[in-house]
Amino acid sequence: MIPLPENTKLLPDAEATAREAAERLLALCVNDGSERLSVCLSGGSTPKRLYQLLASREFLGRVLWRKIDWFFGDDRVVPWDDPLSNVRMVREAFGSGEPVSASRFHFILTEKGAEAGARAYEATLRGHYGADRLDPRRPLFDLVLLGLGTDGHTASLFPGKPETKERDAWAVAVPEAGMEPFVPRISLTFPALASSREVLFLVNGKGKRETLRRLAEGEDLPARHVTSQGRLTWLIDRDAADA
Numbered sequence: 001m002i003p004l005p006e007n008t009k010l011l012p013d014a015e016a017t018a019r020e021a022a023e024r025l026l027a028l029c030v031n032d033g034s035e036r037l038s039v040c041l042s043g044g045s046t047p048k049r050l051y052q053l054l055a056s057r058e059f060l061g062r063v064l065w066r067k068i069d070w071f072f073g074d075d076r077v078v079p080w081d082d083p084l085s086n087v088r089m090v091r092e093a094f095g096s097g098e099p100v101s102a103s104r105f106h107f108i109l110t111e112k113g114a115e116a117g118a119r120a121y122e123a124t125l126r127g128h129y130g131a132d133r134l135d136p137r138r139p140l141f142d143l144v145l146l147g148l149g150t151d152g153h154t155a156s157l158f159p160g161k162p163e164t165k166e167r168d169a170w171a172v173a174v175p176e177a178g179m180e181p182f183v184p185r186i187s188l189t190f191p192a193l194a195s196s197r198e199v200l201f202l203v204n205g206k207g208k209r210e211t212l213r214r215l216a217e218g219e220d221l222p223a224r225h226v227t228s229q230g231r232l233t234w235l236i237d238r239d240a241a242d243a
């Protein structure tokens with residue numbers, strides 16, 4: 001087995017990581033007394049099964065949908081019906097039953113380009129938060145879901161790119177992606193992701209093994225810079241961990 005990040009929960013397979021994440025989201029719904037919860041979704045392929053599960057017969061009735069506002073950690077600057085779009089992936093995974101009402105889905109606008117989209121999303125987040133500055137006593141998100149790219153990126157914060165250094169903005173334009181698909185992106189920044197009560201990384205499959213090893217060896221990859229004001233947990237399956 002390769003060395004794993006601190007706070008790793010090792011799970012048998014991809015299905016188990018999705019189920020563990022779903023159960024943690026449910027626990028948040030049930031245990032949190034607040035009227036509203038803000039959840040930040042990850043994109044790419046890894047979380048699709050989690051979103052399908054949440055909308056499945058097994059989980060649908062247990063998720064307190066009316067409590068939750070759904071945000072996005074990043075998106076590709078393509079139309080929302082493009083196969084590369086994270087909006088499309090999430091909508092397809094939640095399915096035609098559309099458990100989330102339109103007003104509770106906060107998509108990243110892409111039609112006017114990366115810069116305009118990032119500014120608009122930051123305005124959306126600030127409006128929802130009700131302030132222009134993040135207060136450490138009042139996190140922006142209750143739960144942030146994140147993935148890990150094979151190059152060590154997370155959200156759309158790629159190794160060596162200037163967006164990883166952003167300390168003020170909550171959302172940034174990423175004109176050049178560091179790996180495929182090579183389309184511009186819009187991403188939340190480290191300070192916005194850190195303003196969270198809980199962060200969950202989902203990492204599955206052999207393809208991520210080498211990246212996890214590089215992280216464990218201390219390489220300065222973007223995923224390493226994610227923090228949370230609360231818990232940060234890595235849900236990793238045996239294939240990724242070589243276990």
Ligand SMILES: O=C1O[C@H](COP(=O)(O)O)[C@@H](O)[C@H](O)[C@H]1O
Pocket residue numbers: 042043044045046047073074075076086146147148149150153154155156181
């Ligand atoms: O480009 C992206 O990649 C990462 C990892 O994606 P995966 O397909 O390996 O799960 C993802 O977390 C991010 O949201 C996405 O835009």
